[in-house]
Amino acid sequence: MVQQSQPRRDAYPGHPDETAGELDRLRDVRADAPDQAAAQQRAERRNRALVATIEAQRAVTAAVHDRAEVLRVVADRAVAAFPAADGAVVELLVPGDTLEYAAAAGTLLPHVGTVLPLAGSLSGLAMAAGATVRCGDTERDARVNAEACRRTGIGSMCIAPLHAAQRAIGVLKVSSRAPGAFDEADEQQLELLAASLSGALRHAEDYAHNARLLQERTDALAQLAQRNVELAAERAYLNEMLDIINVSVMTCDREGNLVHLNRAGRSVPAGPPPTRIEHLHRVAPAGQDPAPDHHPLARALRGEVIEAAPMVLHGGSGRDRALIVDARPLPDPGGRPSGAICTAFDVTALRDREAELAGFAGVVAHDLKNPLTGIIGFAEMAAELLDEAGTGRGLGTAARYVTRVKENAQHMDQLIDDLLAFATTRDAPLRPGWADLSAMVGHIVMVRSGHLPPPDRPDILAADLPTVWADPGMLRQVLDNLIGNAVKYTRPGSRAEVTVSAERGPSQVCIRVADRGIGIPADQRQKVLSQFHRAHTGQGYAGTGLGLAICQRVIDRHGGTIDIAENPGGGTLVTVTLSQP
Known part of the structure; x- marks a missing residue:
C-alpha cells in the first residue's frame, strides 16, 4: 500500500503558524524600538563628548606653555564638551586652606577670583577622596555649601580633582542651573578631561619653572659679564697704581705660583719673568741662609707675619740690595690661607747715604775729640804741677779751675760719644750672631772697675749667663750703659751693688740688671728711655x-x-x- 506524503507546514506562505510567528516578531520589534533609540542617543552623546574632549586636549596642548591660557581653554572647552553644562570653573588651592576660582566660563565667568573655604565644600570632598563626585540638587545635598551655590547660580554639578606631583591642587567643576543635569557618563568624561588638565598644568609649571631658571641664569651671566668688565677695569686701575709706587709688591696662590708682580717687582729679577716663589731672587735677613723656602713670601705662605724687617736681596743687579720687607698670609672668606703677599722697599741708596753720614759724623767726632783729648791731657798735667808747686790760695784756685776745665772736657767727650752711638744705633746694619754674655759682662766690669783700688771697686755679681743670638757690638753697648748707670746712681758714701742675671726660655731670653742705688721715680721710668731725659737733674750725677x-x-x-x-x-x-731662634 503506498503512503501519500504530507505537505510541509511552511510550504504555503499563508499557513496559519507562519503568520503567527511573524506577528510575534513584529510585536518584539515594536517593543524594542524605544530602547534602541535611547541607546543610539547615548552612543551619539558619547561620541560628541569624546570629540569635544579630544578637541579640548588639542587646545590644551597648544597652550601648554602658558598656564593662564591652559586654565581658560579648559574652562571654555568644558562648557562645550558637556551639553547639560552652562558653566565651568577651575578651582585651585591657595594658602589658608581655601579654593580660588582661577578660570571660568559660561555662567561662572563673572565669579573669577572668588575664594571659598575648602572645608564644608563638595570640591574639598573630591580632593580628599581623590575621585570624581556629582551633586544632583544643591538645595538638597548636605555635602555642598548651599549658600555659595545660590550666589553662583549652581543647581547641580560634577567635580573632578586635579593632581600635580601626587597631590591634589584643585578641581575642575562643570555646573548647571537645573537640578539633575549630569549622569555617570558625565562623571567619566569629566575625569578624562581633568586628567588632561592635570598633565597640562604640570607641563606649564615645568615650562614656567625652566623659563624662570633660564632667565635667572641669563641675568646671572649678564651680571657676571658686567662684573668681569668692572673687575678688569679695577684690576687695570690697581695695576697702574701699584706700578707707580717704588715698592716691590708680589702675591702668590697657596701653591706658590706667582699671581702678581708690579713694575718694581718685575725690575728686580733678571731673565724671563718668574712664575713661582723659587724663581725669585733670594731674600733673607742679613747673615741667614737665603734659601728659596726662607724667602719672606714663602714664610708668609706658611702663616708667618713679617713687619718692617731689614733683609738683603742677593744677586739683584750686580750687588746685594738692602730691603725693608713686610709679608703676611692672605686668607680666603673661610679663614683658610689662599696665598700670601710681600712688599719690599729698596733702601740701598738710603743705607749708602747713612753710611756716608756715619763716616762724616765719625770724622767730625774725631776732629772734635782730638782737641778735647789735648785739653784734658794738658789740664791734668797742669793740675798735677799746680799741686806740686804749693798750696797757696792763688795756686789752689788755679788748680780748681783747671780741674773744672778737665771735667767739662770729659763731659763733652762723653756727649760726643753718646751722640755718635745714638746716631749709629738707629741706622747701622744689624749683624746678629751668638754672643757669650758671661764673657761680655766680664770685660765690661774689668774696663769699668779694673783700674780702681779694691775699696773703691763696685760689687758686681754676674751669675752663670747663657749665650744669646744678637748683634754682639750693639748688645755690649746696652749692657755697658745699664751697668754704668747701676754703678753711677749710687747713694753718696755707699758702695755700688750690681747683679747681672739671665733666664732663657723656649723662644726668648730675659737679661736683668739690678742695683741697690737711688732708684727711678715711677713717673719717670718710661720717660728716661727717651732721648735727653734725665731723672736726677741737679743732684750731682753727671750724664747726657x-x-x-x-x-x-x-x-x-x-x-x-x-x-x-x-x-x-x-x-x-x-x-x-x-x-x-
Missing part, C-alpha cells in the same frame, strides 16, 4: 740723657723689649727681653 735712649733703640731694632721697675729691697731693676 742718651744712655737709656740708646738702649731702647738697640732693643727695638732687635724686636725686643726693655722694662724698668723698682728692685725689691730698693734700687732699680732693668729687664731686657730678646727673641731667640
Whole structure:
C-alpha cells in the first residue's frame, strides 16, 4: 500500500503558524524600538563628548606653555564638551586652606577670583577622596555649601580633582542651573578631561619653572659679564697704581705660583719673568741662609707675619740690595690661607747715604775729640804741677779751675760719644750672631772697675749667663750703659751693688740688671728711655740723657723689649727681653 506524503507546514506562505510567528516578531520589534533609540542617543552623546574632549586636549596642548591660557581653554572647552553644562570653573588651592576660582566660563565667568573655604565644600570632598563626585540638587545635598551655590547660580554639578606631583591642587567643576543635569557618563568624561588638565598644568609649571631658571641664569651671566668688565677695569686701575709706587709688591696662590708682580717687582729679577716663589731672587735677613723656602713670601705662605724687617736681596743687579720687607698670609672668606703677599722697599741708596753720614759724623767726632783729648791731657798735667808747686790760695784756685776745665772736657767727650752711638744705633746694619754674655759682662766690669783700688771697686755679681743670638757690638753697648748707670746712681758714701742675671726660655731670653742705688721715680721710668731725659737733674750725677735712649733703640731694632721697675729691697731693676731662634 503506498503512503501519500504530507505537505510541509511552511510550504504555503499563508499557513496559519507562519503568520503567527511573524506577528510575534513584529510585536518584539515594536517593543524594542524605544530602547534602541535611547541607546543610539547615548552612543551619539558619547561620541560628541569624546570629540569635544579630544578637541579640548588639542587646545590644551597648544597652550601648554602658558598656564593662564591652559586654565581658560579648559574652562571654555568644558562648557562645550558637556551639553547639560552652562558653566565651568577651575578651582585651585591657595594658602589658608581655601579654593580660588582661577578660570571660568559660561555662567561662572563673572565669579573669577572668588575664594571659598575648602572645608564644608563638595570640591574639598573630591580632593580628599581623590575621585570624581556629582551633586544632583544643591538645595538638597548636605555635602555642598548651599549658600555659595545660590550666589553662583549652581543647581547641580560634577567635580573632578586635579593632581600635580601626587597631590591634589584643585578641581575642575562643570555646573548647571537645573537640578539633575549630569549622569555617570558625565562623571567619566569629566575625569578624562581633568586628567588632561592635570598633565597640562604640570607641563606649564615645568615650562614656567625652566623659563624662570633660564632667565635667572641669563641675568646671572649678564651680571657676571658686567662684573668681569668692572673687575678688569679695577684690576687695570690697581695695576697702574701699584706700578707707580717704588715698592716691590708680589702675591702668590697657596701653591706658590706667582699671581702678581708690579713694575718694581718685575725690575728686580733678571731673565724671563718668574712664575713661582723659587724663581725669585733670594731674600733673607742679613747673615741667614737665603734659601728659596726662607724667602719672606714663602714664610708668609706658611702663616708667618713679617713687619718692617731689614733683609738683603742677593744677586739683584750686580750687588746685594738692602730691603725693608713686610709679608703676611692672605686668607680666603673661610679663614683658610689662599696665598700670601710681600712688599719690599729698596733702601740701598738710603743705607749708602747713612753710611756716608756715619763716616762724616765719625770724622767730625774725631776732629772734635782730638782737641778735647789735648785739653784734658794738658789740664791734668797742669793740675798735677799746680799741686806740686804749693798750696797757696792763688795756686789752689788755679788748680780748681783747671780741674773744672778737665771735667767739662770729659763731659763733652762723653756727649760726643753718646751722640755718635745714638746716631749709629738707629741706622747701622744689624749683624746678629751668638754672643757669650758671661764673657761680655766680664770685660765690661774689668774696663769699668779694673783700674780702681779694691775699696773703691763696685760689687758686681754676674751669675752663670747663657749665650744669646744678637748683634754682639750693639748688645755690649746696652749692657755697658745699664751697668754704668747701676754703678753711677749710687747713694753718696755707699758702695755700688750690681747683679747681672739671665733666664732663657723656649723662644726668648730675659737679661736683668739690678742695683741697690737711688732708684727711678715711677713717673719717670718710661720717660728716661727717651732721648735727653734725665731723672736726677741737679743732684750731682753727671750724664747726657742718651744712655737709656740708646738702649731702647738697640732693643727695638732687635724686636725686643726693655722694662724698668723698682728692685725689691730698693734700687732699680732693668729687664731686657730678646727673641731667640
